[in-house]
Amino acid sequence: MIYYVVADAALLDTFFIVNKLLEACWRSEIAFLYSQMKEVLDKASPELVGNPLFVGVLSDKQWHQLSELQKELQEEYHMRREMLIKRLDVTIQSFQASVN
Numbered sequence: 001m002i003y004y005v006v007a008d009a010a011l012l013d014t015f016f017i018v019n020k021l022l023e024a025c026w027r028s029e030i031a032f033l034y035s036q037m038k039e040v041l042d043k044a045s046p047e048l049v050g051n052p053l054f055v056g057v058l059s060d061k062q063w064h065q066l067s068e069l070q071k072e073l074q075e076e077y078h079m080r081r082e083m084l085i086k087r088l089d090v091t092i093q094s095f096q097a098s099v100n
Contacts, residue, residue: 058066
């Protein structure tokens with residue numbers, strides 16, 4: 001199954017610029033993804049992308065709060081990732097033990 005990411009034109013342009021900077025071995029894959037995203041966007045209705053949820057300016061205090069929240073979420077993500085890796089390791093060990 002193929003999942004498509006819907007993005008606005010500026011994101012597609014950025015994606016295309018990044019494509020030019022990547023090594024030659026990845027160029028064909030990036031070009032394929034870009035063409036697929038462009039195709040989906042061309043078929044999509046304008047209402048699909050929608051309007052931004054927030055339009056405004058944040059104060060320094062709000063930026064600080066946002067930064068703190070991002071740090072907390074990153075720490076939680078890291079902890080969950082380590083836990084899943086550990087669970088995978090234990091599962092593999094269990095399968096190896098049952099084979100022996």
